Amino acid sequence: MQLQTMAAEKLSPAAPPADAAIAIDDVTLRFVTPDGHMMTAIRDFTMTVARGEFACVVGPTGCGKSTTLNLVTGLLRPTTGNVRVMGNPVTDISRDIGFVFQADALFPWRSVIDNVAAGPLFRGTPKKEAYDKARDWIGRVGLSRFEKHYPHQLSGGMRKRAALAQTFINQPKILLMDEPFSALDMQTRTAMQDELLGLWSGLKSSVVFVTHDLEEAVALADKVYVLTAGPGTVKSVYRIDLPRPRVMADIRYDPKFIEIAKVIWSDLREEVQLGQSRGLQTGH
Amino acid sequence: MQLQTMAAEKLSPAAPPADAAIAIDDVTLRFVTPDGHMMTAIRDFTMTVARGEFACVVGPTGCGKSTTLNLVTGLLRPTTGNVRVMGNPVTDISRDIGFVFQADALFPWRSVIDNVAAGPLFRGTPKKEAYDKARDWIGRVGLSRFEKHYPHQLSGGMRKRAALAQTFINQPKILLMDEPFSALDMQTRTAMQDELLGLWSGLKSSVVFVTHDLEEAVALADKVYVLTAGPGTVKSVYRIDLPRPRVMADIRYDPKFIEIAKVIWSDLREEVQLGQSRGLQTGH
Amino acid sequence: DKITIIVGGMEKQIYLPAVLTQQLGYFKDEGLDVELVNSRAGVEAENELLAGAVQGVVGFYDHTVDLQSKGKYIQSIVQFSQAPGEVELVSAKHPEIKSPADFKGATLGVTGLGSSTDFLTQYLAVRGGLKPGDYTLLPVGAGNTFIAAVKQDQIQAGMTTEPTIAKLLQTGEAKVLVDMRTPEKTKAALGGDYPAASFYVQSSWIEGHKDEAQKLANAFVKTMKFIAGHSAEEIADKMPKDYYAGSKDLYVQGLAGGKAMFTPDGRMPADGPQTVLKVLSTFSKSLQGKQIDLSKTYTTEFVDAAK
Amino acid sequence: MTAISPTDQAAARATSIVAAEAQARARLRKRHALVIGLRLAILVVFLGLWELCADYNIIDPFFFSSPSGIWEQIWSWITEGTSQGPLWLQIYVTLEETFLGFVIGAVGGIVAGIILGRNKLLADVFSIYIKIANSVPRVVLGSVFIIALGLGMASKVALAVVMVFFVVFANAFQGVREADRAMIANAQILGASPMQITTSVIIPSAMSWILASLHVSFGFALVGAVVGEFLGAKQGMGLLISTAQGAFNANGVFAAMIILAVMALVVEFIITRFENYVVKWRPAPFNEQGA
């Protein structure tokens, strides 16, 4: 399969350069399954995110996207291969990273503002400053009226927004996000995407963003990784050359955008169908 | 605001008839907030789902969609007003209902197959039959290879699919679903939607389906409820007259579909923007 | 400075002189600051004494013998009683037991294995012509548990002290088989005086504290004289109410029956130590093959000097 | 058709909502009264039966006392004092020992539980020794303490400590191990140091474990202190019991136990207050929330 369009350039996954922000080099990770066998979650996985680059990862469910992020944070260790962040091998859970978990990881015993202020407080910011910052970020994600609420008193989408504020407030140089916007309505999602792009361009962070929404991926990314159905590996990588700054509300109607999305979509669909024929039997 | 299109008929929320599958009549629900005040989650809420009807609920995040479903199951009690299911007031948590929770509610100590077989086993189905059925449903959601896995060994999307199988296997007459497909990739989601429609038309169930994806709502529903930003109440109700059976892969390209979606979208956007101007401050 | 004395059960009548001295104010009269500490487990008391945490113990004399066999020297300086104050009771359900000779096949209650009641019971049985193994010993403690054991027929006979004796006699659930509350009856049962309750201290302590030892002896001897010169009723009146809260009559009755066991002057009866050694060495494993110097287990030096 | 957007009936509604909420509050009050009533009823029935059984000699009051006898005893202790001095002094002494033992044992248990819970190697190496220590009979330990620490307060406190420590340790340890791994990971990524993880994630999530153990272990501390006094003491409730037992004063034994129970209840009340304060973030069970 060879293609080359003006905007989406398909790249070959090559061995990562030493100075990349994130470099996953030929990693295989296997889990022990309940019946005692080994199950390969991702295999021969190579991925590079340059400094300041925005990478999106798409792929069928269960293909290893979250596993990949966990490898970068150091929450999981590769069985073979190695993972480097900012040039250093990942040995422990890193503090330089921001990670929005796929599932909820707010502290249930802290109110929204205490949750959001947690990062600065952990990092030694004075209390007042931390809370001022937290209040600012809570405003940005639209939870000002819910500052004092505990997580269990929020709706699913509100919890997700609180988690976003909690991560963004640390202004991480490396930002990993696992389906962060899937619980949000379209409008809020667009606002959050703008917020994210603003943060990213301001900080020149490197971002890995996992999503099921291909349009979202294309709209946000410099580079889109398409993974194969599990055991996941990189199927193809696309460079998205849409001009920046991008405005989320409008970019979807850009003809270039639509063209790119179509190309990647056909590539992805193939993979998903493969995954389905392997896993899904048709129901009725 | 008055409009009437061929396919999307806007209805006025009237007092529910006695024989409705679900009848929420003028309900207000208030929570105690952390600072001891009362917060109204939904107010003056009226909603009717006829037997065999497929209703979708859309609305900005935090507007009270999950709360509404919880009222129907009996997990929450209205402060004022009343809720009837199949004509009877809701007094306890009902067994006739299927409920796919927004958050994960699988039993972590049971493997996928034990989780899926739980419903039939609880209801007294013989063991062998229950497991056969469970195996069938696990196949339909594409988890056959993961039967023996425990929930923590699944990816987010897989867990959601397991939860779907767990609910569908009971073939409930009333089916409540809270953003069930948001963690799935497009292809899997389409397959699940087909699965859901098949189940629904086979059983003539009544469905309330919460989603943030308006297209999904239009594609699936007989009736779409648009809620206002919190405190949530019904803003408008649309009847979707697209012909059935609908095929999910194709319906999106139906011009009627696109038209309806546009109409509801403009209605919803207004509301979401209102919610945002109230809650969200623009970030940067 | 302060002198701490452990009493192996302040409410027990056999140790009554300790609290009585306090109540009568005799310690104060001697210019002593004495503090009484209760400890029902005798071993605790001796251990404390040996560890040097307390200066004296009110307990059974036979411990001085036993401890000497383990290389620890303690000395009785005032002897409270010349009879054990123990009684072998026999359950009313078992009239066939008329003397220790009938113990064959019976279960006999003792307070604890290795305690004085254990040795005395076995000694009685041996004097009755039995061999160890003809009977079973059951440690049942004293007080309520002893009574319960009799009631439930878990023991057919058993050795105990006041006020358990009085209580069981009063309800008629048991009768006296062997009485060792008076010197005469003890002599009959054991073949000699059996010094029991006494005040003892570590031998090494005496060296540096002759003065205190003397004062303590003075106080105790005065109490012994008081006991000899007053009726059970009068003595009971001096005791704290809690000690006979169960029933004052019972207390007085028990005291009247057992008053005779107290020495009139705190002096060790001449043949007493010998009897104790005889009883102990018959049964106690730890004494077997050991040479005991009885003269190091007691001294009458201080009671002799007491005014 | 016309969309009838919800009209502003708010004012009219307000009254009905207020009424509904007042009703809910009234229900709560009624329930509270019911609970108190039932508790009292049980107490009265229990005491009544006991008294009757004692009066008709179905149970022997010589052994098992009777409520009236117990009350007389308590009254006489209050008015005339005990043989060891005024009653409040006995209570104070025991309470002091218990409290010290409770605090030391609980803090020790929590600290040890957290350290071992956080460090797998330490846990693997040391937990076996903690298990061993826990199988030592406390009564024997009591004598060892008395030899080592003397007959003063120290030995009673030590005994209370060893009663409390193991229960609290076991729960704190398990509570730490149960702490949600995603939450710990999140804190770590947010920049928490190991110490901060302990204070802001581990301790809050182990809190309900620790509190559960505190509930039961105050009673244990009391037991430890009393047993210590039983083995040898100048003052305290344990000595009161021991004397009463020696004097066949069942009333005294039971009266002392009742006083101990009241002491335990008072402290229990305080712990519950503390618990409600600490875990106020907790969601109410479904159906207990809303107004």
Added chain:
Amino acid sequence: MTAISPTDQAAARATSIVAAEAQARARLRKRHALVIGLRLAILVVFLGLWELCADYNIIDPFFFSSPSGIWEQIWSWITEGTSQGPLWLQIYVTLEETFLGFVIGAVGGIVAGIILGRNKLLADVFSIYIKIANSVPRVVLGSVFIIALGLGMASKVALAVVMVFFVVFANAFQGVREADRAMIANAQILGASPMQITTSVIIPSAMSWILASLHVSFGFALVGAVVGEFLGAKQGMGLLISTAQGAFNANGVFAAMIILAVMALVVEFIITRFENYVVKWRPAPFNEQGA
């Protein structure tokens, strides 16, 4: 540019994966050896210090015994039997009482905990009485049991029961209350009866609470049985201790305690096995998983 789809290097990879996994296993084995080594080292150092202190009379072996003395005592009990009969019989008797008491107390605690945990009214009414009962000194209870149940096995079992019950109850109760409300709701909606909710949701989620209490409470059961024997018995380790104490035989006292510790460890091992079996569904902490 050409998309280089991952070539089939699987065969070449396989070896390196196998090697990596073998390495991981070797690490595990090494760690296990380290743990055992450290445990032994601690034991040896502890015993060595004890022996030395005893030999040089830094601690008085008359009170605190010494490892060599203890060993001699155990050996003589094994070879010559104890004064009450063969050693194994004493162990058997105590173990039987302990085990009965443990099972009854644990089952009772779990059942009571679940019932009260599931029913708020019952909990509100009765938990206060459970608190009261828990503050009763076990030693006093011991004599009450002997009076009520006699000197046989029953009174020791009862004492072990009351040692175990409260700890298990407290944890089972709290464990039930901590069960995830969403999970309970889900089960209810899936059609579970209250009984089924109890067995399939409440008990599994309270399991780690219950297990934590079982760990600590077997030791307590042992303590209860021994204290019971202490107060009056024909056989058993408690009597052995009491006799040794009465004879100022510190070696005997400590030897018996060591035997008790070994008993506790054996049972602990069994409980841990059971625990690993029951909670095998549990996620490993991050970083301990993967190969």
